[in-house]
Amino acid sequence: MNDNPFYQYHVFFCTNVREDGSRPSCGKCGAFDAQQHAKKRVKELGLNGAGKVRINKAGCLDRCEEGPVVVVYPQGTWYTYVDTDDIDEIIDSHLLKGEVVDRLKI
Template structure:
């Protein structure tokens, strides 16, 4: 598989930060329900028939280093970063961004300079 094939294997590759830190350290996405919401997103994408090669892949990641702004998720190849509160926010990201190609501005994290 060439590099160009690798970059388009998924239309959208979505990474949920599921980092967990020991109690008393700085905040982490796992403390904000990231595992639960990631599992929900995986189920939702599958139920809508969006999962698989050429479509959408939901993954967890280690620390994305934006936990203070989050919980956070990033959608590639666009490189759009989101935060969310609950499953309803993820539904909006799935419907607007993954299905319709529109960025959900109200959930978007600002780009870092």
């Protein structure tokens, strides 16, 4: 078993859409657009190469009431966000500098 992660950072955006309205839904809070923005920005910064950063969509991550949510592995750091400025801050601080964005952490 290899203890080294394949990516330096593997980022998952919950994009789940819950139609029944029983709980909040990240997919109804702009999550897909936020994920696409992050993917494009990481590529522009040249962070998307092998072993670096991977941005993925995910189904329900079960933190619906705190959403929209994104989680960064291998650390398992959970964030919420409002807009692309927040996404950029996560990229600039966490993915580029390795610094957790405390104000967005959940």
